[in-house]
Amino acid sequence: MGKSADNIPTVYDPKNVEEKWYKFWEDKNFFRAEIDENKEPFTIVIPPPNVTGQLHMGHALNNTLQDILIRWKRMQGYPTLWLPGTDHAGIATEAKVKEQIAEEGLTKYDLGREKFLERVWEWKEKYGRTIINQLKKLGCSCDWSRERFTMDEGCSRAVQEVFIRLYEKGLIYRGDYIINWCPTCQTTLSDIEVEHKQEEAHLWYIRYYFKDSDRYLTVATTRPETMLGDTAVAVNPEDERFKELIGRTVILPIMNREIPVIADDYVDPQFGTGAVKVTPAHDPNDFEIGLRHNLEQITVMDNNGIMNENAGKYRGMERYECRKALVEELKRLGLLEKIEDISHSVGHCYRCDTVIEPMVSKQWFVKMKPLARPAIQVVDDGRIKFVPERFTKIYINWLENIKDWCISRQLWWGHRIPAWYCDKCGEIIVSKTEPEECSKCGSQQLSRDPDVLDTWFSSALWPFSTLGWPDETEDLKYFYPTSVLVTGYDIIFFWVARMIFSGLEFMQDIPFKYVVVTGLVRDSQGRKMSKSLGNGIDPLDVIRDYGADTLRFTLSTGNAPGNDMRFYWERVEASRNFANKIWNASRFVMMNLEGYDGAEIDPEGFSMADKWITSRVNTLTREVTRALNNFEIGIAAQKLYDFIWSEFCDWYIELAKTRLYGNDTHDKLTAQYVLASTLEKTLRLLHPFMPYITEEIWQHLPHKGESIMVAPWPEYVEDLNFPEAEEKMGIVMDAIKGIRNIRGEMNIPPSKKARAVIRVTGQETGAALRDGENYIKSLAHVSSLEYIDEIGNVPEKAMAAVITGAEIYLPLEGLVDIxxxxxxxxxxxxxxxxxxxxxxxxxxxxxxxxxxxxxxxxxxxxxxxxxxxxxxxxxxxxxxxx
Known part of the structure; x- marks a missing residue:
């Protein structure tokens, strides 16, 4: 049963409710998932936020949607596991700690690896739970007893196991390859960690003279400083302009090095002059050309973007300083033919926005083609479905054109690569434990690889490493594969694809059945929220000022899978008003349940209005459930909003008032029952969206169980479907709205009762209006209803409202001074x-x-x-x- 209504506050204040109920749920262990072999589980693993993270609107949207699904399935009786955790975020976390120690005048090299990592762990312990605590404020019902961290002992063991297995299978290798290098973050970046931006730039046309000749080839380049590492000039073999020049030698300007003219299909005859410089060590396309033609790879700058010993007299210059000096030198020598203004795409580090530098480097890679094939197949055959479906094509296209994945990072914070090198013979030893001697030559002079693995390497194992793999735990056997992944479209390649091929490789099963893709939350002008624009909105500010339910409902409504949404403060206000509407309506119901003991009443004795609202909430149950099954959360939220605001609050509560205040005891009890049961059922439907206010109200209503969050999800019942009552009530409501409109237009106050004359043109309409006369009189402030058959009997000086099957006239005599x-x-x-x-x-x-x-x-x-x-x-x- 519910609590007394005497102490119900007149105004809903989220601050007095949210912390109380969250603690109640946690204390009762309602979030904890229990294994029940007789039931099918429902599992979601959280996209692990960075330990450096603060809750932003993207997190708020993503986690609200996950919580809605989890709370819904929990109420449906599924053993539900929403597994939380955080990611160690190698680059971001290391940057935070480097900033911290820089205030002490130190670098990480001053501290050394061991001491620096101690400081990182200290930072993580102090600040790493910030975002977890913020998720709790949002109302996230994660199983916190199973919380994981990508660098906890279990996840670290899984990472090591995966690396070794892939290495032994020949799918991990080490080699020289062109990589994306960030001179600021001092690490490699995978292709998808490079953000390409369109920028205004120049195309420099430089003359390369032929050996012992006054003839020359003009090449065009956007990065003249890299010409110091040129090892060829390339032309297209089909380009008639250059066919006779293929195989000849040109002199590299400034460096005076002889380099060949080669033919390669990659060269676009339309770009520049049709002849391009080839710098295999500083351009990914040139690197591939270099491999095809066995060209030397000459690196001309170091990891800081400073020109090295191979740059000749430019050694020690920063790359852009070198560019400027080199261009001036080419001008002086008469080798710069012209400079052209262009706009082109430039790669930037996704973390710090520095322009990346392609460089040849010895790195660790995963061979992707063998892993990509099965990952394509499971989406092709529908075992994994993307919602919306259009993202399937994007996913498959990327995997079909995938390159090997560079997984080594030049950081200290992360999973260190389990590889040792023999200083004597160069043998590579990959092992779970530190080897005592070289397995090839027996030398004990071994050095461990200093690099760590890409953060996404550990995240790729998240659906099964968090459940205990490589051990065959009870959780792993029961909760894997997970049910659904909710994630943004911006990490389909970073994370989703990698989880899919990792799950197939190590679990021989898909990691999840559905991938629900969310869009971005943009500002009201449609711009991406960013620090530089200063247009970001802190979800915690919204929660503090409006409550978590208001934020959650704002993010739920108007939301369609895969689409970006705009954040409007007007919609926040509307959601707050909705919460207040629910509170006021519920308070009215709770204050009018005196004498009602919660006993059920047979629908046979219901009035037309009772049957109508019972049928409508029954239909609502089916519609909301169907929408959630299709992951159409925005549609489900809108249907709840429309029903609660319009049908329940604006209509049924008003219709019930005369019965609540009347003398018919049975009629009053029936109205109380329908009010209370409809409200209670609606609150259960609304609970996943607005958990706090629904719990607060539900606890005051007659109910069964300890909490609304573990109460059963409502089910559609055919016997509670009353189509005839819905149709009749629709006609009556149209009549009331028609009369109200006339009164509004004529400024007739409610105190003046009107006489209504109705000309019926449809038999069913007439029957409905006669059955609903009391409702019309009460809600339209009508004193009497008179029915006429002929148009000639229409009263003079009367305003008319036309509805289906009837014309309603309000004689104005006596109502207004004509x-x-x-x-x-x-x-x-x-x-x-x-x-x-x-x-x-x-x-x-x-x-x-x-x-x-x-x-x-x-x-x-x-x-x-x-x-x-x-x-x-x-x-x-x-x-x-x-």
Whole structure:
């Protein structure tokens, strides 16, 4: 049963509710997943936020959607596991600690690896739970007893196991390859960690003279500083302009090095002059050309973007400083033919925005083609479904064109690569434990690889490493594969694809059945939220000022899978108003349950209104459940909003008032039962979206169980479907709305009862209106209803409302002073004529139309239409009154 209604606050204050109920849920262990072999589980693993992270709107959206699904399935009786955790975020966390120690005048090299990592762990322990605590404020019902961290002991063991197995299978290798290097973060980046931005730049045309000749080839480049490492000039073999030059030798300007002219299909004859410089050590495409033609790889700058010993006299210069000096030298020597302004795409580090430098480096790689094939197959055959489906094509296209994955990072914070090198013979030893001697030559002079693994390497194992793999734990056997992954489209390649091929490789099963893709939360102008624009909105500010339920409902409504959404404060206000509407309506119900003991009442004795609302909430149950099954969370939220606000609050509560205050005890009990049961069922449907307010109200209502979050999800019941009552009630509501509109237009106060004359043109409408007379009299403030058959019996000077199957007339005699009303309408007509003349004059002026901003012109046109509509209504009323 519920609590007493005596102590229900008049105003809903989230601050007094949210912390109380979250603690209650946690204390009762309602979030904890229990294994039940007789039931199918429902599992979600959280996209692990970085330990450096603060809750932002993207997190709030993603985690709200996950929590809605989890709470819904929990109420449906599934053993539900929402497994939480955080990611160690190698680059970001190391950067945070480097900033911290820099304030002490230290670098990580001053501390040394061991001491630096101690400081990182200290930082993690102090700040790493910030985002977890923020997720709790949002209302996330994760199983915190199973919380994981990508560098905890279990996950670390899984990472090591995966590396060794892939290495032994020949799918991990070490080799020289062109990589993306960030001079600021001092580490490699995978291709998908490079953000390409369109920038204004230059194309420099440089002359390369042939050996012992005054002829030359002109090449075009956007990065002249890399020419110091050129080892060829390439042309297209089909380009007739250069066929006779293939195989000849040119002299590399400044360096005076002889380099060949080669032919390669990669060269675009339309780019620049059709001849391109080839720098295998500093360009990924040139690297591939170099491999095909066995060209030397000359690296001309170091890891800091400083020109090295191979750069000749430019050694020690920063790369852009070198560019400037080199261009001046080429001008002086007469080798710079021209400079052309262009716009082109430039790769930037996704973390610090530094322009990346392609460099040849010895790195660790995963061979992707063998792993990609089965990952494509399981999506092709529908074992894994993307929601919305359009992301399937994007996923498959990426995997079909995938390159090997560079997994080594030049950091200290992360999973260290389990590889040792023999200083004597160069043998590579990959092992779980530190080897004592070289397995090839027996030398004990071994050095461990200093690099760590890409953070995404450990995240790729998240669906099974968090459940105990490589051990065959009970959790792993029961909860894997997981049910659904909710994630943003921006990490389909970073994370989703990698989890899929990892699950197939190590679990021989898919990691999840559905991938629900969310869009970005943008500002009201459609811009991406960012620090640079200063347009970010802190979810915690919204929670503090409006409550978590308001934020959750704002993010739920108007949300469609895969689509970006705009954040409007007006929608936040609307959600807050919705919460207040629920509270006020519920408070009314709770305050009017005196004498009601919670006993069920047979629907056979229900009134038309009782059957209508019972049928509507029954239909709502089916519609919300169907929408959630299809991951259409925005549609489910909107249906709840429309039902609660319009049908339950604005209609049924008003219809029930006369019965609650009447003398018929049975009728009052029936109204109390329908009010309480409809509200209770609706609260259960709403709970996944707005958990706090629903729990607070539910606890005051007659109920069974300890908490709404473990109460059963409502089910559609065929016997509670009353289509006839819905149809009749629809007609009655139309009649009430028609009469209300007339009263509003004529400014008739509620205190003045009107006489309604109804001309019925449809038999079913007439029956419905007669059955609903009491509702019409009560809600439309009508004293009597009179039915007529002939149009000739229509009263004079009456306003009409037309509904399906009937015309409703309100005689105005006695309701309004007709002479005064005619006078008022004439005055309003005259004012409108003046306004229309003014606007028509404006819109006829060429000066106004050409000089005024488009939105101002449009506003005037909208005003004109509004005035014309009002004028039409005034003329109609004057004709009727005269």
């Amino acid at each position: 002479e005064k009303e005619i006078e008022r309408l004439k005055k309003e007509k005259k004012n409108l004529e003046g306004e229309l003349a003014r606007i028509n004059g404006k819109l006829a002026s060429k000066g106004f139309l050409t000089k005024a901003p488009a939105e101002v012109v449009q506003k005037e046109k909208e005003k004109k239409k509004d005035y014309q509509d009002r004028m039409k209504k005034i003329i109609q009323r004057l004709e009727m009154l005269s």
